[in-house]
Each structure stands twice: as structure tokens, then as C-alpha cells.
Amino acid sequence: MRPLTPSGRVRRLRRRITALFALTSAVGLVTMAVLAVRSDDTRWREQLDRSMNLGTTQAISLLTYDAEDRLDTRDLVETVDAGCPPLTVFSVPRDGSSGPVVDFAPERPCLTARPADVRAAAEDAVRREDVVAVDRRAVDGRPVRLFAEPFFAPDAEGADGRDGAVVTVYETTAPLAEHRRTAWLLTGGCAVLVLLSAAVGHVLSGRAIRPALTVLAQQESFLADAAHDLRTPVASLRTLAETALRGDTDSADVLRRTMRLADGMGGLVDGLLTRARLMSGVQSLAPEPLRLDQLVETVVADTPAEGHRVTVRTEETVVVADPELVRRAVANLLGNALAHGHDPGVPADVRIEVTRDGTVTVEDAGPGLPPGVADALFERFRSGSGSTGLGLSIASWVAHAHGGSLSAGRAEHAGGARFVLRLPAGPARQ
Template sequence: MTGAVRLPSRRSRPLTPTARVRRLRRRITLLFALTSAVGLVAMAAWAVRGDDVRWRDQLDRTMSADTNWALGLLETDEDGRLDPEVLLDTAGTACPPLHVLSVPSDAARDARRTAPADLVVEHAPREACLTVDSTAVRGAAAAAVNADEERSLDGRTATGEPVRLFALPFYPPEAEADARPQGALVTVADTAPQQADHRRFAWRVTGGCALLVGLSALVGHLLSGRAVRPALDALDRQESFLADAAHDLRTPAASLRTLAETALRGETDSTDVHRRTLRLAERMGSLVDGLLTRARLMSGTAVLAVEPLRLDQLVEAVVEDAPADGHRVTVRAQKAVVVADPDLVRRAVANLVGNALVHGHAPGAPAQVEVTVAADGAATAVAVEDAGPGLPPEVAGALFDRFRSGSRSTGLGLSIAAWVAHAHGGSLTAGPGRRGGARFVLRLPNGDRPSAED
């Protein structure tokens, strides 16, 4: 029994260098965003916590001032019992609610701790604006008595509204320094407005934090993009070089193979085979040199080998070397001298002429190509016009993209010609011709030495 061959899963396939660089960019962006998020979340938590403490402290100070003022109105009778009459006559205790609780006996006062149930309510408002369970009031008073200092805590009313309870211990008249408190005053304040403000503040801080995290992620994405751009450019140049090499070497390699098969069959003279093989080898060598030169120029490690060049003579030589195959190419050239790299310009013109011979005619009909060289202001223009079906609209906008294909497949040759024009500070344009076909115009500047930094 033979086992089935298991194909590698999509995830197990090795990533391309470009995909690895892009993955690195995503990781840098994520790391930048996470680092910013940690810092912003910590600052947001600190700000929210600080706001919560701030409004509670502010409310406690207000309640402490009111309770101390009320404590000054609390009196005791001759027997040492609390007498809240002066307090009731001078200040209302219903809103905010004010409770007076006392420790019931000397034995309870001498105990180490006072339980909430041991406290006696000396006064409680009858119609308080905030109704709080007596257990919470007794608990706040017991906490203040046992701690021998003011205490505050959060609670809720009978209807569930949030409140703040503040307890202030008080002492008997002429008490000794180490005497325990006689009781405590407990007041209650509504905290719903403060908590609502605090929630709004927390939401604003949270929203601002999320916005800043998103902004930091965007900034990190842009910065990481700038960081990995040289690597992506280098990979793109490498892929471009390999594609150009395959494009330019495919035709001579096929011709060499055909020539070798013909020689093996004995259908041609060996001397002619050797001569044609030598020409193909020389052509392939020049193509390799040109590709390497372009790769060095694109990487910035070399400059254009520019020199004064008779452009009209170069165009005529390119047309003479073009394969006829029944096609007709006419040249009308004026004398023109430009400063350019001869090898690169020759390749650009050859690509334009070759493109017109391949695509500039109807099926089965010979191509009619017209090449003109003429001065065009500060530049010299080489126009290649055919009598074919013209440029379809779907490829006109991206005609010089590498590997662009359509009803008139332009391949890589036009993109190479466009790059040569750009490297010399010129341009390559395409449009309709006078005979209904396509017209390509290569413009090269006159005189000054071009810059090849791009």
C-alpha cells in the first residue's frame, strides 16, 4: 500500500525575503504600539486614581469643617450627659444628616475596642435628606472612636445612592490627654455628582489614551516603513535585475539552442554555425554587461558612462541590426548629438523598435514602422511610430509597468526604455500615431551631463 503524498501546508512554506521584511515591519509597529500603550495605560491609571483621591479628600475636608463647627455647639449637662439642644436650635441636622453617638458607660470607654452595637444614638435626624442604614452610621462612629481620630468611608442610602460618611470623635469636658473618646459625630454627604464627574473624567482619559495608542501605532507604522524601505528597495532591485536578465537573455538563448539543433542535424555549414554562435555569444555577453551596469546604477554604486553621442547614427545602426522578416522600417534622422550612455540608449531604442515590429501590425501583415530623430527644444526626440491597431485604453495608463500585458503585451522592454530615459533626465511617452497605430517618443536632454542618482 502506497501512502498519499502530503503537500506542505500553506503556513509551512518558507516566506519570501519581501514577506519577511514586511513581517518585521508589522512586528516593529506592534512593539512600538505596545510600548506606548503600556506607558499611556500606566499614566491613565495614575491620573484616574489621582482624580478619585482628590475629590474624596476635598469632600472629606468640607465635611470635616462642617462637623467641627457642629461639635462646637454640642454641650453636656451637669451629669456629663450630652445635650444636643443647642446644636438643634442653632443648626439643622436633617440636610446634610448629622448623627450624634456616644459610648454608653465607663466600662465601654475603658475597653480596648468599641463595637458598633455598643454605641448609643443620642440624636438622629427624623426627616433626613439622605436615609442611611443605622448599621453604617454605627460602623463609621465605631471606627473613629477606636482609631481616636476622624474616619471616612463610602456607603449607600436605602435607595442605593452613593454617599460618603464622615465620623469625628469627641471627648468629655476637661478630659485628660490619654482619655478615650466619649462618642462621635457622623455626617453624610451625597457623592453622586462627584462620582459622575469622576466617571466622565475616566472616560475622557480612556478615550484619549486609546486615541494616543492608535496614533502611536500609526507613527510606528510610518517610522518602521521608513526603516525597512531601503531593504525593500534592495529586494525590488534584485527582482528587477533577475526579471530583466531573463527577458533579455531569453531570445539569444533560444536562438543559440535552435542553431545547435540545426548543426546537430547537419543542415548547415559548420563555419556558418560557428560564426553565428560567436555573434550570439557576443550579444549575450553585451547583454549581461548591460544588465550588470543597470544593477550597479540602480543600487547607486556606479554612474552612467556618458559621452558625446551621435544619436542619429546610433538609431540607424539599431534599425540595421533589427530582424527584417518581411517588415519595413524607415528612418528619417537629423544630425543630433547628445551626452548619454551609448549602451543603455541603444537598448532603449532597440526595445522600442522591437516592440513596434512585434505588435505594430495586423496578424499576417508586415509591420510598417517609421523612426524619426529630430531636435525638440532642449532635448532630442526619437519617435517610433507603427501602423498597428494602436494602444488599448486598458493598458495606456500603466504602459511602462514591468510585465504589463494586455491585447498588446508590452512585457519588460518598454519599462527598460522608460528607465533609461529617466536615468538620463529625459522621458518616454506614448500616444496615438498619425496612421492609427502607436507612437512612442524618447526624449534625451542635450548638452549637460545627466545625473544618475535615481
């Protein structure tokens, strides 16, 4: 498996952050949903039990004992709907000698629970001496809830010793359906919120790692620039050193060529570092009003012409810009024209013009620009043979950083290349 690049590792970290964000949200939401579902389940059962308890308590209040302390259900039969009440009264012997005995049951029950379940609920309530509520199935399979409340016979001498319980039945189809609907709504809501949290986490993690990706891209670009641009001069220096060791050429010529290569490498390293500072934002703009015409004249005076001709025509021009960066941009344009704006063995003829609107035009009499190259000319490695392309790339960045532009085209007079640097003009001089 191929190792991941630094950018790939950062993107993998983004995916992990997104997954962790979604997982954390999912755990929290699922926990809350489970608690909510359980709470709803407990709530409706408790409400139903309270309602059923009212019925059993009322039924127990209607039960009486005769003179021989035997259970009398006549008041209960006269009060409730004897045709279809959801009540059953059991007598349960205290000594456990026999099972529960039905003392009262509806003639035509509306809801028939399994007899064994009803008897078991009554017996359990008497044994615990407390109410018992259980979920069971009716004879026809419908879900029901059984609620049993015990009552106790008097402890008088001669009593038959039979306590009892009142059992009521309630169908729970509707409450269960409502509970399931609530559970499904909570489940769907959790799923939507988890997906939403994953999307939000993905967006936030993307914004968080964007600076890191930018820095990594700039670092990789710088390393690529350095490796590409330093490989050739280093190889040339090695060749010169091997030539000097063999004694195949004059040592003075080797030293002169070595100095030229060293100067070129110095300028190359300086350009690489400048580009890295500009791209990373380490070197920020320090704009101030400056005389663009004087700056261009100074750059031309400080640039070795080496037999080439440079013609300068300026107008008094004030711009608001960073003097150091503008000086480097103009020097790069002039250096590019001197290096590439002439045929081999022919001196360069360069014209520089500065106008009041903050425009610097550099024209040469060289072979001109190949068709379709102008748009990509300001990318690195695109200047031409023997050059790194960093000079024009830096000049373009300087122009855009000041809110200006740098364009390339065909020279109007000499037919060579024409570069136009536009900077925002400053206040007019009074």
C-alpha cells in the same frame, strides 16, 4: 501554508510595527488614564472629607460636660438646625462593655444612613482615636459618605468613662456622576488617541519600508529578467555542446555559433546590469552639453551593419544629457531596427534623423508595429521574438530620466516602425 515572499515579509513587518506602535501608545495612555481617574477619585473624596470635617469639628466644639463629667449637647441643639442636621453624636464606653449610645440625632433626618453603618463608623473612630471616612449606602439605596470624628471625655475621678464621636453623612450621587463622566471622557479620549497612533504608525511604517519594498521589487524584477533572458541562450549552448559531443556537425560551425551565442549573452548580461543600475539609482545622471548629431554618427559607425543599409541625416544639435546613457539609448534603437526592421532574408533599410530640437528619429522598412502594441512596447519582454525587450526599456528610461520622451509609431516613408527620442535641447551655439 505558502511561504511569504520577501515583499510579503516586509509588509508583515509593517503590520507588526503598526501593532507595536499602537500597543505601546495604548499602554502609556491607559496607564495615564488610570492614574488620572484614581487621582480624580481621591481628590473629590478628600475635598468632601475636608468639608465634612469642618462640620464635625464645629459640632465637637459645641459639646460640653456637666459637673459630673457627663456629656451635655444643649449648646449643639440650640446652635444647629435641630430639624434636619446631618449630624449624629454617639457615646462609646472605653471598656467596650456596651455599644455606642446616641446622644444626639436629627428629629427629621434629610438623609438616613443605615444605623449599623453609622454606629460602626463611630465605634471605629473612637477605637482608632482618629477620623474615619467610609462609603456606604443610605436606607433608600443612594450612595453616601460617612465621616466620623472622635472626641474624648475628661479623665477626672468619678467620670463615667465614655468617649464619643460625631458622625456626619453626605450624599455622593452628584460627585460620583461627575467622576464617572470624567472616567468615560478619559476612556473615549484614550481610544481615539490609540486609533490615531495606530494610523500614524501605519503611515510612518509604510514610509519607512517603502525604500525596502522598492529595492525588493527591483531585485525581484532583475532576477525575473535574468532567469527569463538567460534560460534560452544557456539551453542553446547546451544543445550545441551535446551536438559537438555526438559529432553530428562540423566543429568550426559549432564554434562560430557558440561565439555568436556568447556575444549575445554578453550583451544580454550587460543590458541586465545596466537596467538594474538604472532602476536602483546606482548609476546616476552626469549631464553635460554634447553634440547629439556627432554622437549619433559615432554610434552608427560603431554598429556592424552586416549588409543592412543605414542612412543618417543630421543637423548640428546640442543637448544637455549624459553621453554614455544617450549613446546606449541610441544604440539600442538602432539595434532594434536592424534586428526587427526587415522581412526575413531582406536587408534592413534604416533611416536616422537628428534635428535641432534634440529629436532623434529612427525609421525602418520592416513589417511595422502590431496594432495596440505601442503603449506596452517599452516594457520588458515586449520587443519581439528573439529579443529580450530590454533595449527599448532602457532607451525609454534614459529618455524619461533626462526629462524627455520616447514614442513609437508607424514610419511615414517606408511604412515600418518609427521611434522618436526627444531630449532637452541645450544652449544654441553662437
